[in-house]
Amino acid sequence: xxxxxxxxxxxxxxxxxxxxxxxxxxxxxxxxxxxxxxxxxxxxxxxxxxxxxxxxxxxxxxxxxxxxxxxxxxxxxxxxxxxxxxxxxxxxxxxxxxxxxxxxx
Numbered sequence: 703x704x705x706x707x708x709x710x711x712x713x714x715x716x717x718x719x720x721x722x723x724x725x726x727x728x729x730x731x732x733x734x735x736x737x738x739x740x741x742x743x744x745x746x747x748x749x750x751x752x753x754x755x756x757x758x759x760x761x762x763x764x765x766x767x768x769x770x771x772x773x774x775x776x777x778x779x780x781x782x783x784x785x786x787x788x789x790x791x792x793x794x795x796x797x798x799x800x801x802x803x804x805x806x807x
Contacts, residue, residue, distance in 0.1 A: 703787065704747040704748060705746065705747050705748070705750055705784070705787050705788060705789045706747075706787060706788045706789070707743060707744060707746050707747055707788075707789045707791065708788055708789065708790050708791065709743065709791045710790060710791060710792055712792060712793060712806075713791045713792060713793055713794050716793055716794045716795055717736070717739065717794055720778075720794075720796070721735075721736055738771075739771055739778070739794070742769065742771045742780065743769075743780060743791060743794075745769070746769065746780075746782065746789045746791070747789070750767065750769075750782065750784050750789045751767075751784060753767045753768060753769045753782075754767065754768065755767055755768075756768040756779070756781055756801075756802075757801060758801035758802050761801070762802060762804060762807065764783060764807075765783060765784065766781055766782070766783060766792075766802070767781070767782055767783070767784065768780060768781050768782075769782070770797070771794075772797075776796075777796070777797040778794055778795065778796055778797060779793075779794070779795055779796075779797050780793075780794050781793040781794070781795070781802065792807065793806065
């Protein structure tokens with residue numbers, strides 16, 4: 703049974719910030735990145751439990767999982783939880799950034 707994917711306001715803000723930066727360099731590349739990101743997020747509808755636990759999950763005390771998107775130096779972490787049949791995308795952040803803190807949730 704497919705899960706419902708819910709993108710939180712914080713995750714939307716993460717994407718908007720990244721998209722604004724990418725658009726300054728190349729609007730066409732930014733649009734392609736955004737479309738590919740949304741496609742990747744939608745893959746969480748099917749078997750989101752396939753994704754590994756995020757490194758900071760134990761520290762935060764929640765079942766936080768991650769799905770990686772991108773290649774080489776442009777890898778982003780799609781951080782989410784699974785609650786019943788709903789996947790809650792909490793953050794979408796560059797892999798080079800620090801781990802999430804409790805204040806980030």
